[in-house]
Amino acid sequence: MKRRDFLKFSASTTLALAALGAGEEEGFFMAARSLADGKGAEPMPAGSLGAKEVTSVCEMCFWRCPIVGKVKNGRLIKIEGNPNSPANGARVCARGNSGVQLLYDPDRLKYPLKRMGKRGEGKWAKISWDEALDEIAFNMEKVKKKYGPHALAYFDHGSSAEFMREIFKTLGTENYSSEPAFFQCVGPVIAAYLNSMGYVVSGTRQYIDMANAKAILLVGSHIGENVHVSHVREFVAGLQNGAKLVVVDPRFSVAANKADIYLPIRPGTDIALLMAWVNYVIQHGLYDKKFVEKNCIGFEDVRNAVKDYTLEWAARICDLNVNDIKAAIRILAVESPHVAIHPGRHSTWYGKGDVERHHALAILASLFGAVGRKGGIYFPTPVKKAHAHCIRRKEKEDMEEPDESLRDKFPFVDPFPGVPTDRIIDATLTGRPYPIRLWGINGINIIQTISNPYKTMEAIKKLDFIFSEEILPGETAIWSDIVLPEATYLERYDALYAYDGLTPYLTVRQPVVEPLFDVKTPYWIARELARRLKLKCLSCKDEKEFIEEELKELGLSLEKLNSKGGIIVHKANPYRDADKLKMPTESGKILLSIEDFEDEGLDPVPQFRPTPAPPKGYARLLYGRAPVHTFSRTMNNLWLQHEWPENHAWINDEVAKRIGVRDGDEIALENQDGRRSNPVKAKVTPGIRPDCIYLPHGFGVRSKHLTKTYGKGASDNFLITHCITDPFMGSSGKRTNFVRVIKGKKTLDIPELRPIPEELPRFKLNRA
Amino acid sequence: MSQYAMVIDLDRCVGCHACAVACRAEWNVPTEEGYRRNWLKRIGPENTPHGLSYTFYPGLCNHCDQPVCVDVCPVEPEERLFKSFKDGSSKKMAIKATYKEPFTGIVLIDKGRCEGCGACVEACPYKARYLDETLDDPKADKCTFCFERISRGEQPACVKTCIGDARIFGDLNDPASQVAKLVKAGGARRMESKVVKIGPNVYWKGKEKDIFALFKNFAPMTKTWE
Ligand code: SF4
Ligand code: SF4
Ligand code: SF4
Numbered sequence A: 001m002k003r004r005d006f007l008k009f010s011a012s013t014t015l016a017l018a019a020l021g022a023g024e025e026e027g028f029f030m031a032a033r034s035l036a037d038g039k040g041a042e043p044m045p046a047g048s049l050g051a052k053e054v055t056s057v058c059e060m061c062f063w064r065c066p067i068v069g070k071v072k073n074g075r076l077i078k079i080e081g082n083p084n085s086p087a088n089g090a091r092v093c094a095r096g097n098s099g100v101q102l103l104y105d106p107d108r109l110k111y112p113l114k115r116m117g118k119r120g121e122g123k124w125a126k127i128s129w130d131e132a133l134d135e136i137a138f139n140m141e142k143v144k145k146k147y148g149p150h151a152l153a154y155f156d157h158g159s160s161a162e163f164m165r166e167i168f169k170t171l172g173t174e175n176y177s178s179e180p181a182f183f184q185c186v187g188p189v190i191a192a193y194l195n196s197m198g199y200v201v202s203g204t205r206q207y208i209d210m211a212n213a214k215a216i217l218l219v220g221s222h223i224g225e226n227v228h229v230s231h232v233r234e235f236v237a238g239l240q241n242g243a244k245l246v247v248v249d250p251r252f253s254v255a256a257n258k259a260d261i262y263l264p265i266r267p268g269t270d271i272a273l274l275m276a277w278v279n280y281v282i283q284h285g286l287y288d289k290k291f292v293e294k295n296c297i298g299f300e301d302v303r304n305a306v307k308d309y310t311l312e313w314a315a316r317i318c319d320l321n322v323n324d325i326k327a328a329i330r331i332l333a334v335e336s337p338h339v340a341i342h343p344g345r346h347s348t349w350y351g352k353g354d355v356e357r358h359h360a361l362a363i364l365a366s367l368f369g370a371v372g373r374k375g376g377i378y379f380p381t382p383v384k385k386a387h388a389h390c391i392r393r394k395e396k397e398d399m400e401e402p403d404e405s406l407r408d409k410f411p412f413v414d415p416f417p418g419v420p421t422d423r424i425i426d427a428t429l430t431g432r433p434y435p436i437r438l439w440g441i442n443g444i445n446i447i448q449t450i451s452n453p454y455k456t457m458e459a460i461k462k463l464d465f466i467f468s469e470e471i472l473p474g475e476t477a478i479w480s481d482i483v484l485p486e487a488t489y490l491e492r493y494d495a496l497y498a499y500d501g502l503t504p505y506l507t508v509r510q511p512v513v514e515p516l517f518d519v520k521t522p523y524w525i526a527r528e529l530a531r532r533l534k535l536k537c538l539s540c541k542d543e544k545e546f547i548e549e550e551l552k553e554l555g556l557s558l559e560k561l562n563s564k565g566g567i568i569v570h571k572a573n574p575y576r577d578a579d580k581l582k583m584p585t586e587s588g589k590i591l592l593s594i595e596d597f598e599d600e601g602l603d604p605v606p607q608f609r610p611t612p613a614p615p616k617g618y619a620r621l622l623y624g625r626a627p628v629h630t631f632s633r634t635m636n637n638l639w640l641q642h643e644w645p646e647n648h649a650w651i652n653d654e655v656a657k658r659i660g661v662r663d664g665d666e667i668a669l670e671n672q673d674g675r676r677s678n679p680v681k682a683k684v685t686p687g688i689r690p691d692c693i694y695l696p697h698g699f700g701v702r703s704k705h706l707t708k709t710y711g712k713g714a715s716d717n718f719l720i721t722h723c724i725t726d727p728f729m730g731s732s733g734k735r736t737n738f739v740r741v742i743k744g745k746k747t748l749d750i751p752e753l754r755p756i757p758e759e760l761p762r763f764k765l766n767r768a
Numbered sequence B: 001m002s003q004y005a006m007v008i009d010l011d012r013c014v015g016c017h018a019c020a021v022a023c024r025a026e027w028n029v030p031t032e033e034g035y036r037r038n039w040l041k042r043i044g045p046e047n048t049p050h051g052l053s054y055t056f057y058p059g060l061c062n063h064c065d066q067p068v069c070v071d072v073c074p075v076e077p078e079e080r081l082f083k084s085f086k087d088g089s090s091k092k093m094a095i096k097a098t099y100k101e102p103f104t105g106i107v108l109i110d111k112g113r114c115e116g117c118g119a120c121v122e123a124c125p126y127k128a129r130y131l132d133e134t135l136d137d138p139k140a141d142k143c144t145f146c147f148e149r150i151s152r153g154e155q156p157a158c159v160k161t162c163i164g165d166a167r168i169f170g171d172l173n174d175p176a177s178q179v180a181k182l183v184k185a186g187g188a189r190r191m192e193s194k195v196v197k198i199g200p201n202v203y204w205k206g207k208e209k210d211i212f213a214l215f216k217n218f219a220p221m222t223k224t225w226e
Helices: A003-011 A013-021 A099-103 A129-147 A159-171 A180-197 A229-240 A270-283 A289-295 A299-306 A311-318 A322-335 A354-367 A421-430 A453-462 A522-532 A543-553 A558-563 A595-599 A638-643 A653-659 B018-027 B119-123 B157-161 B178-184 B208-218
Strands: A052-057 A066-072 A075-081 A113-115 A124-126 A152-156 A215-219 A244-248 A261-263 A339-341 A438-442 A465-470 A482-485 A496-499 A505-508 A567-569 A619-624 A648-652 A666-671 A680-685 A692-696 A738-743 A746-748 B004-009 B038-048 B051-060 B078-083 B090-095 B098-100 B107-109 B130-132 B139-141 B167-171 B202-205
Touching: A052 A505, A075 A099, A075 B018, A075 B157, A099 A638, A113 A129, A129 A152, A129 A438, A129 A465, A129 A482, A129 A522, A152 A159, A152 A421, A159 A438, A159 A465, A159 A522, A180 A354, A180 A421, A215 A229, A215 A322, A215 A354, A244 A322, A261 A322, A270 A299, A270 A311, A270 A322, A270 A354, A289 A354, A311 A322, A322 A339, A339 A354, A421 A453, A496 A543, A505 A558, A543 A558, A638 B018, A648 A653, A653 A680, A680 B038, B004 B178, B018 B038, B018 B051, B018 B157, B038 B208, B051 B208, B107 B139, B157 B167, B167 B178, B178 B202, B202 B208
Parallel strands: A152 A438, A215 A244, A215 A339, A244 A261, A438 A465, A465 A482, A619 A692, A648 A680, B004 B202
Antiparallel strands: A052 A066, A066 A075, A113 A124, A113 A482, A496 A505, A505 A567, A619 A738, A648 A692, A666 A680, A666 A738, A738 A746, B004 B167, B038 B051, B078 B090, B098 B107, B130 B139
16 A cells, blocks of 8 residues: 555544444444454454554564564564564564464473483473572582583573573683584684675675665575565565576575576585686676775685686586576676675585685675675674673683683684584583583574484483573473573563664564563573572673663663664665775775685685585485574464475476376485485475475474474484584584485485586495 | 455565464464465476466455355345445445445455355355354454454555565555556456456466466366356
8 A cells, every 4th residue: 555545544544433433323334343253242443453562673583673562451462563663664574473372382381390201201390490590500510610611511592592601601611602503504604704804794694785786696595485574675675676686596496486597506516606707707807897906805816716617617517508607697797886796694505615605705796896885795884782781791711711622623713602513512422622511502402403413412411411491392402401491582671682784773672571481581590590600790680770771871761762662773884985995804805815714724715626416316405494484493383383384395396207206295305324304295396406305494393392393394404414514613514415215115216317527526325 | 436456466475474474463363274364375386388487376365346255145135334434425235244345345244144154165266265163153254455454544464564565455446556556557467267257356466477377376267156
């Protein structure tokens, strides 16, 4: 509806209410009331209209859109976007809408639990908060005393995990933040851009100006299936404004469907394509010479490093049509510098070559001069935030390093906190280089997130103690000795949230309803634990106290913020004059060639080093997001599970025909290590390469306590048992697993429909 | 007289399901199998004569010009006095338990008189209705174009939450409205077939391949009401 219609409507609202509400007495039929319920007795208005509104911040995913909770009779009935938010307006995604069903999920953890059966069995007894926290504190002290501080490890994610991180940090372990979000997801892209451009162009956020781009390149990013509201909106806006779109992906994604050129690339060969494009751009003078001269270091190194990468060669390696890849690079070049070379996000693909792939994307963007300019990579706008001193964040420098750090082997894990998840698990299993005996887990289901869950479960068996803070009794809970039930984001204050993208703002999370059951807020839990451990951190009485303190420093208060609709909008400053670019690197320039990489024996300019191709009879396992789910944590949500109850295994139609699998058939997948998935239905489609099988991530839940989703679909993570560790920062490359199909009692080999060039090594099976 | 209508732009839709969930939340629609006022179905990826397509069917009741669901309702018509929420004018009309509201063209259900026979549910060629048997007294239910909301100047819930702004809502009879423009000159089309032509007021727009896939999979081909 147009704005004008609205105004017209609003003007007649009083009239409308009269017509609908009092209508019948005057003899008018209450057209709308008849809709309210079967009895026609519900007082108007029905639906969410007339509800009490509380502004807050979503946490159904980490994007954290500003929201409004609508409360009627003390019950949250609906969530909408905060209309004052410049990022999402009144919109929230399916998950944002479904927060209601997280809050009221009858499967929720309602009080602290202590494990009764074996680890992993999921048998518990109800205990009090005092007992639970005493026991955790006791074990933390005991382990620290016996094995030293580094024997404590913390796996964390999201806003609930932040306060407890202070405890682990203050206790002095180097393992105080082992974020799977970093080491199992965004680590490589962060390392690539931080080292080439001096800031995190893509981490939690992606500072890429798709809305104003004239052409967009996506390499493996499946925006639309990966849903972050403002990001999707910028993508759609760009396309609506006429941006051309090039999508590189072995699977025909939602984004691919919108593409002008779709390149179904052979997995693992992206760098070949990117470096051939870089070469083409240089050879044909399609790059922004002035921009490169002024703002980039290492152009000659790049030129030399890529000179043998031709489009013809890339076409063969990547299994693409040479005319298509030429047309694609020409589209991007013609529209430069207003081209959005999307930096990507989830980037732990192949272990070796992951940082290089994103470095290659950074080089391409830089050659086009598409940095700091409309439509390109842009700069975040700092939104002023304050830090309450009562949280007292202890500096990392105070920590006593272990003789041999788990971070040692990874030169580019700095400046990030924590330790590669995989190394923690190895150290827990082997006791080397030092023992790890206690895990705390907060906001993350480590079993469905960290690769090779079999190994994770073995490691857990070795621990003296393991506890987790959770909302739902998922797999991590059933492996814990103590489970602490946490208040959802709808039942708590948390912190101030600043968004520094194209539509900057400051907002705050506040409770929409009071906590249900006997759950507590993450701050309360961390503070109580800190008190028991006699630590000098988290001294504020509650969240409100430090939020008010922080707001005061900004000349605000909760009351004032709320009177402004719960959000303060800032002006964006995303672009720069290309003559005064001043990158936040030491030299102020973009490093096309990265000397620091070379110093560590790594490629200063990306080189194509092929990842092994599937062994005969197998397809590469790919995975991605279902748009209505966040990782593995929303599968039990009543509304979301109704929309998308199980995943399907995508199989190429030609392959399916050859092996006798039909659409909808029940199959299982077996990986190179003989691990078998739960049963899953086949989705037979021409929309995937014949050498890949794709599973949306997060399904195949193995905790019986998640009653709505238990046993539905297959878990990709339980098929990811072979990872290659990235040499830069120790992340785990996951697309290094291969599967074949089991149907009935038969094991079906995947026919090789796309011959593999000689240059590409094959993965060697470990088994006879 | 208005005729409210929706244009769904598949180029803007990303298949996120927000619309379907927002509708369920707004109207507290039970989650029994097949219970929904609004839905998102995925189509493909599949081949079409215009290329590979991976698209969606974000659907709802079409508030048809000739609503066959109304035709089959067996409840005896009774006269009612209707009032326009736009200008306050009024009008008398005899209605069955489901009817096309005279001022908006929105097809509604009079829950007070619905007998729950399910005739309309069977008759709708778009499967837009369901019979709510979670009620002691089962009633038919379906999309109302959020009548309560739009009569108060609010957008329908699915439109308001649509993250791609793919659902465009307004009065088709107002030539200045965006829906009217999209229908007149923007290439938005009704999903009909040779056999089923009952004047749906939801229109579709998008790439040729996506419209092809949508219509091929979901345009009703048989008369369900005779
Ligand atoms: S993208 Fe969706 S789930 Fe994520 S914060 Fe926004 S509304 Fe919530
Ligand atoms: S779509 Fe179906 S229920 Fe809606 S008006 Fe048309 S026939 Fe009736
Ligand atoms: S909310 Fe909008 S973009 Fe999302 S599925 Fe529905 S129509 Fe498509």
